[in-house]
Amino acid sequence: MLDHNYDGIRELDNNLPPWWIWGFYLTIVFAFVYLAHYHLFRTGPLQTEEYNIAMQEAADQAKARELKMKDFVSAETITALNTPEALGAGKGIFEKNCVACHGAELGGSVGPNLTDDFWINGGGIKNIFKVITDGVSAKGMISWKSQLTPKQIQQVASFILTKHGSNPVGGKEPQGEKYVEETISAPLTDSISVDSTIIVNQ
Amino acid sequence: MTIEKFSYDNRIVKNFALATIIWGIVGMLMGLIIALQIPFPGLNIGEYLTFGRVRPVHTNAIIFAFVGNGIFMGLYYSLQRLCKARMFSDGLSKFHFWGWQSIIVLAAVTLLTGHTTGKEYAELEWPIDILIAVVWVAFAINMFGTIIKRRERHMYVAIWFYIATVVTVAVLHIVNSIEIPVSILKSYSAYAGVQDALVQWWYGHNAVAFFLTTPYLGLMYYFVPKAANRPVYSYRLSIIHFWALIFLYIWAGPHHLLYSSLPDWAQSLGTVFSIMLLAPSWGGMINGLLTLRGAWDRVREDVVLKFMVVAITAYGMSTFEGPMLSLKSVNAISHFTDWTIAHVHIGGLGWNGMLTFGILYWLIPRIYKTNLYSAKLASFHFWIATLGILFYAVPMYWAGFTQSLMWKEFTADGILKYPNFLETVTQLMPMYKLRALGGAMFLTGAIVMTYNLVKTMKQGTLNAEEAAEAPALEKNEKEHGGHWHRWIERRPVQMIVISAVVILIGGIVEFIPTFLVQSNIPTIESVKPTLHWNCKEEIFISVKVVTLVTHKWCDLSVPKLNAMVNIPKQESLYMIIHSNGDRSEQVRTYIVKEENIQMYGITII
Ligand code: HEM
Numbered sequence: 001m002l003d004h005n006y007d008g009i010r011e012l013d014n015n016l017p018p019w020w021i022w023g024f025y026l027t028i029v030f031a032f033v034y035l036a037h038y039h040l041f042r043t044g045p046l047q048t049e050e051y052n053i054a055m056q057e058a059a060d061q062a063k064a065r066e067l068k069m070k071d072f073v074s075a076e077t078i079t080a081l082n083t084p085e086a087l088g089a090g091k092g093i094f095e096k097n098c099v100a101c102h103g104a105e106l107g108g109s110v111g112p113n114l115t116d117d118f119w120i121n122g123g124g125i126k127n128i129f130k131v132i133t134d135g136v137s138a139k140g141m142i143s144w145k146s147q148l149t150p151k152q153i154q155q156v157a158s159f160i161l162t163k164h165g166s167n168p169v170g171g172k173e174p175q176g177e178k179y180v181e182e183t184i185s186a187p188l189t190d191s192i193s194v195d196s197t198i199i200v201n202q
Numbered sequence: 203m204t205i206e207k208f209s210y211d212n213r214i215v216k217n218f219a220l221a222t223i224i225w226g227i228v229g230m231l232m233g234l235i236i237a238l239q240i241p242f243p244g245l246n247i248g249e250y251l252t253f254g255r256v257r258p259v260h261t262n263a264i265i266f267a268f269v270g271n272g273i274f275m276g277l278y279y280s281l282q283r284l285c286k287a288r289m290f291s292d293g294l295s296k297f298h299f300w301g302w303q304s305i306i307v308l309a310a311v312t313l314l315t316g317h318t319t320g321k322e323y324a325e326l327e328w329p330i331d332i333l334i335a336v337v338w339v340a341f342a343i344n345m346f347g348t349i350i351k352r353r354e355r356h357m358y359v360a361i362w363f364y365i366a367t368v369v370t371v372a373v374l375h376i377v378n379s380i381e382i383p384v385s386i387l388k389s390y391s392a393y394a395g396v397q398d399a400l401v402q403w404w405y406g407h408n409a410v411a412f413f414l415t416t417p418y419l420g421l422m423y424y425f426v427p428k429a430a431n432r433p434v435y436s437y438r439l440s441i442i443h444f445w446a447l448i449f450l451y452i453w454a455g456p457h458h459l460l461y462s463s464l465p466d467w468a469q470s471l472g473t474v475f476s477i478m479l480l481a482p483s484w485g486g487m488i489n490g491l492l493t494l495r496g497a498w499d500r501v502r503e504d505v506v507l508k509f510m511v512v513a514i515t516a517y518g519m520s521t522f523e524g525p526m527l528s529l530k531s532v533n534a535i536s537h538f539t540d541w542t543i544a545h546v547h548i549g550g551l552g553w554n555g556m557l558t559f560g561i562l563y564w565l566i567p568r569i570y571k572t573n574l575y576s577a578k579l580a581s582f583h584f585w586i587a588t589l590g591i592l593f594y595a596v597p598m599y600w601a602g603f604t605q606s607l608m609w610k611e612f613t614a615d616g617i618l619k620y621p622n623f624l625e626t627v628t629q630l631m632p633m634y635k636l637r638a639l640g641g642a643m644f645l646t647g648a649i650v651m652t653y654n655l656v657k658t659m660k661q662g663t664l665n666a667e668e669a670a671e672a673p674a675l676e677k678n679e680k681e682h683g684g685h686w687h688r689w690i691e692r693r694p695v696q697m698i699v700i701s702a703v704v705i706l707i708g709g710i711v712e713f714i715p716t717f718l719v720q721s722n723i724p725t726i727e728s729v730k731p732t733l734h735w736n737c738k739e740e741i742f743i744s745v746k747v748v749t750l751v752t753h754k755w756c757d758l759s760v761p762k763l764n765a766m767v768n769i770p771k772q773e774s775l776y777m778i779i780h781s782n783g784d785r786s787e788q789v790r791t792y793i794v795k796e797e798n799i800q801m802y803g804i805t806i807i
Contacts, residue, residue, distance in 0.1 A: 016436065047469075
């Protein structure tokens with residue numbers, strides 16, 4: 001017992017419990033090892049690297065799936081579907097995900113009118129597929145590839161094409177370039193491949 | 203040696219105690235409302251009682267009103283006795299009391315009417331920030347004045363913690379609140395982007411550390427040995443854990459910003475300093491629990507000690523969990539989930555809540571010179587509060603893990619299994635209901651306590667001026683050796699200066715490079731920050747959408763968000779920006795039709 005007395009409170013001076021001291025030392029050692037591992041020897045992946053590793057893994061897995069999948073479609077191989085099942089599925093997907101921005105009749109609101117001849121990112125099944133897949137994130141059109149399979153994107157893109165020329169009431173004024181079907185073999189516009197997820201260190 | 207006669211001011215202690223009780227009930231009620239709004243969105247009534255408005259009222263009321271007044275109650279009681287002196291100035295005590303209560307009222311009114319800076323735990327707008335600074339300085343003068351004119355040569359460990367608290371809170375509040383006013387109730391932070399995030403979480407984490415933790419450790423060091431009538435376990439442990447705790451804590455803020463645009467080195471500092479905090483935190487727990495050695499038989503009977511034991515245990519649990527959450531691999535699971543909410547409430551309900559209750563049950567009968575009205579009711583309170591904590595925490599841990607697993611689950615096609623956030627929310631409804639039940643139990647306990655304490659006050663009379671006497675300190679008394687630390691215990695000015703230096707180091711080391719070195723900050727190519735300090739429009743968002751999304755919500759203003767995302771504005775549609783308060787890394791966008799705005803309870807100002 002120490003000779004301290006504060007308003008009747010006395011103090012003992014027990015030794016620090018050894019497990020406590022050693023625990024404290026251990027955490028200090030941990031701190032140095034951790035910092036050295038990540039920042040001195042750089043043996044551990046920092047977040048950008050971790051991110052890139054994860055993205056690479058996902059890309060590899062996606063590639064492997066493409067090879068396995070019979071009905072896989074890509075921007076190069078896609079064709080418009082016209083079976084009632086496919087178009088019905090496309091309509092369902094549109095109603096669930098796209099109506100908020102493109103309107104129930106595809107006349108456009110936040111997003112552009114999808115029924116006219118004018119396309120900001122190019123018309124035709126290939127361009128439409130590509131926009132839906134990759135999005136135009138800077139303009140508010142998100143990339144749907146993490147939520148819809150290529151097959152589903154093909155279905156919804158095909159559904160959009162069936163509405164061409166439907167001229168819904170209250171549709172938005174045309175935006176973009178007039179698209180003529182003949183140019184279908186033209187190279188895909190690459191302005192749409194804005195990828196907001198690339199992280200660079202300046 | 204002349205014996206001086208003086209008196210302790212118990213009236214101010216009583217006032218703070220009443221404020222603690224009243225604001226405690228209000229704060230918990232607000233918590234219960236938001237807990238119920240999640241499973242029952244219909245309870246979002248009108249503009250003012252929507253989730254987005256009430257949540258910050260809850261957090262501010264609990265932290266600054268309930269715990270804040272709790273600190274002042276315990277501090278004004280213990281400081282006078284530890285210093286053998288009356289508070290320095292009755293006028294300052296009164297100013298402190300009424301100033302603090304008016305801040306709370308202003309906070310509630312402005313937050314409910316949608317005025318917020320959007321910085322978590324620092325939501326209050328600039329005029330209130332100034333008022334807080336003024337009242338805090340008055341409190342500091344009152345406290346240091348009391349210490350200076352003390353009649354006890356050495357400062358007891360509780361006072362070291364009080365000093366560190368007063369100094370650090372002042373520094374945190376002033377630095378984080380630097381803002382540019384644009385109108386009487388609107389300002390924009392002087393910091394932007396990642397610098398803002400760093401300052402905000404240096405503040406935010408240390409609000410936890412120096413508002414919810416260090417002052418309560420001070421209270422623990424006074425009230426636990428008093429209530430148990432046992433000596434403190436280890437003086438040397440209190441020295442080392444005090445200095446280690448205040449030095450290490452200040453560095454830990456970046457653990458709130460793991461996997462963000464904060465530079466990696468700063469994130470790593472946040473992690474390792476949090477790990478090193480484990481032992482100093484547990485030092486406090488050990489000193490509290492082992493002080494009860496030899497009094498365990500009394501713990502079984504004495505409800506005050508029961509509350510204290512649960513409080514200290516909860517402190518040990520959250521300070522073990524905290525360092526674990528600071529590991530990136532664990533944080534990747536917990537962040538943005540209800541796990542954090544569970545963690546916070548072990549700390550908040552367990553540590554702060556239970557310790558406050560224990561102190562109230564001990565203190566009120568003493569200043570009213572009577573016995574507790576009903577030990578039975580107090581015991582009921584103890585059990586329902588303990589169960590309430592369990593009913594709160596267990597479902598939230600469960601919800602946290604479930605969310606985390608669902609968010610990251612992919613289908614065989616490599617796309618998200620639950621792309622619609624709502625699915626992960628509806629899944630958790632039973633957990634949210636149980637949590638509300640836990641909260642209701644905790645609140646019930648507090649109401650029973652109020653009744654019990656009011657009855658106690660009625661049966662006694664307030665000993666407003668408690669007579670005391672002590673010899674004056676002799677000037678030029680010769681210093682006799684003893685432990686080296688006794689040197690600083692005799693010198694309050696040095697204590698203030700050295701603890702200020704100790705708490706400044708961490709912040710300075712982290713801030714300067716983050717503010718000065720551009721290459722520190724990873725950037726996202728497509729995101730171009732812009733500044734719109736004169737933007738006329740503000741969209742304040744709340745509720746159902748939020749309920750669907752997450753319950754971590756702060757009102758955010760468009761100008762700040764413009765810096766992060768591009769917001770198209772259309773006549774008939776409004777974009778809802780979802781973000782967790784100030785965390786620039788988590789922004790979700792939603793678009794809602796005008797006709798839904800009413801339904802979603804969105805207010806456009
Ligand atoms: C050594 C001690 C502690 C450490 C290292 C620690 C660490 C952490 C971490 C890593 C988070 C999660 C951050 C995130 O991912 O968003 C967190 C959240 C939080 N903790 Fe602790 N914690 C400690 C003790 C406590 C105590 C004792 C309390 C309460 C009295 C507390 C209250 C909170 C609060 C209020 C939050 C919520 C922040 C938010 O709103 O997201 N912590 N803490």
